[in-house]
Amino acid sequence: METLLLDRGDVADNARMPAVIDAVEEAFAAYQHGAVQMPAKSYIDLPAYDGDFRSMPAYMAADDWDAAGIKWVNVHTDNPDDHDLPTVIGTMVYSNPETAFPLAIMDGTTLTRQRTGAAAAVATDHLAVADATSLGIVGAGVQSYTQLEAIAEVRPIEEVVVADRNEAAIQAFVDRFEDGFDVRGGTVAEAASCEVLSTVTPVESPVVDATDVDDHTHVNAMGADAAGKQELDPEILLAGTVVIDDYEQCTHSGEINVPWDAGTVGDDDLYGELGEIVTGDRPGRTPDDDVTVFDSTGLAIQDIAAAHVVYEHANEDDEGTPYALVDTEVR
Numbered sequence: 001m002e003t004l005l006l007d008r009g010d011v012a013d014n015a016r017m018p019a020v021i022d023a024v025e026e027a028f029a030a031y032q033h034g035a036v037q038m039p040a041k042s043y044i045d046l047p048a049y050d051g052d053f054r055s056m057p058a059y060m061a062a063d064d065w066d067a068a069g070i071k072w073v074n075v076h077t078d079n080p081d082d083h084d085l086p087t088v089i090g091t092m093v094y095s096n097p098e099t100a101f102p103l104a105i106m107d108g109t110t111l112t113r114q115r116t117g118a119a120a121a122v123a124t125d126h127l128a129v130a131d132a133t134s135l136g137i138v139g140a141g142v143q144s145y146t147q148l149e150a151i152a153e154v155r156p157i158e159e160v161v162v163a164d165r166n167e168a169a170i171q172a173f174v175d176r177f178e179d180g181f182d183v184r185g186g187t188v189a190e191a192a193s194c195e196v197l198s199t200v201t202p203v204e205s206p207v208v209d210a211t212d213v214d215d216h217t218h219v220n221a222m223g224a225d226a227a228g229k230q231e232l233d234p235e236i237l238l239a240g241t242v243v244i245d246d247y248e249q250c251t252h253s254g255e256i257n258v259p260w261d262a263g264t265v266g267d268d269d270l271y272g273e274l275g276e277i278v279t280g281d282r283p284g285r286t287p288d289d290d291v292t293v294f295d296s297t298g299l300a301i302q303d304i305a306a307a308h309v310v311y312e313h314a315n316e317d318d319e320g321t322p323y324a325l326v327d328t329e330v331r
Contacts, residue, residue: 002322006106014313015114023305024118032275035061051076058300094307115306117146120220123294125154126284128218136191139201140164147198161186210235221255234259240291249297
């Protein structure tokens with residue numbers, strides 16, 4: 001028995017977005033049903049290198065499959081300029097829970113982009129207006145691409161407005177999607193006036209003002225994944241219906257973490273967790289809702305779910321590079 005090595009291309013080919021969305025939704029349901037083990041994300045801070053490591057282990061049991069694994073991922077902001085390397089480099093080890101055999105080692109960076117887009121799509125499907133055709137994106141980096149690709153799977157998106165301080169990044173985004181969508185660059189306010197808004201920036205000071213957001217916009221706040229990060233004016237959270245992915249992670253490092261620490265936002269300002277909505281234990285969007293917000297920190301079970309999709313498709317189609325990582329002669 002051999003382990004599959006799946007590089008960036010293998011993961012991109014096999015992380016088929018509709019299947020990843022379904023698997024991530026199953027992960028949220030499993031989380032709500034208590035069918036997961038997911039220790040809190042741990043951090044190793046490396047201020048000398050302006051970076052950090054994060055370890056994200058998890059096990060989840062869906063209705064007809066289960067899986068386990070760990071993602072080892074970093075954020076090193078100086079990498080592109082100083083080392084000609086990506087800011088984020090992720091590696092996923094995907095294992096058989098029954099035997100602990102490492103079924104695959106795969107590119108976790110591409111996997112993260114796919115599952116992050118899928119999480120936004122799951123939230124959008126449950127919290128955005130049903131006929132939403134416009135999507136605003138703040139931040140035109142690599143995460144922005146899968147936001148559009150995934151959300152377009154659950155809503156009939158036609159118009160896309162992308163805002164970023166980097167004009168070249170906006171143009172690259174427009175070039176990538178102009179054949180399939182009415183896509184253009186715009187201001188943050190123009191992006192926030194769309195029916196769905198995804199924010200995918202690493203900022204530590206709000207870039208979206210409460211006056212920017214339309215009355216019935218659904219916001220996917222995806223960028224805040226560490227303490228101190230904050231993309232939205234806290235007034236958006238106070239006025240809107242706030243749904244989180246995980247209480248411990250969101251209060252520590254999600255979009256709510258800064259106003260939470262300041263005492264501006266508290267338990268009474270949170271509607272619930274996405275898992276409750278996915279399972280029907282709590283209603284999703286109602287006719288009375290105005291602005292809705294999904295605070296996403298990224299859960300290890302999302303990585304496991306996406307890795308399951310990638311491995312199953314790659315294994316079935318004989319893709320990837322098999323190699324003997326484990327000496328099966330040793331007992």
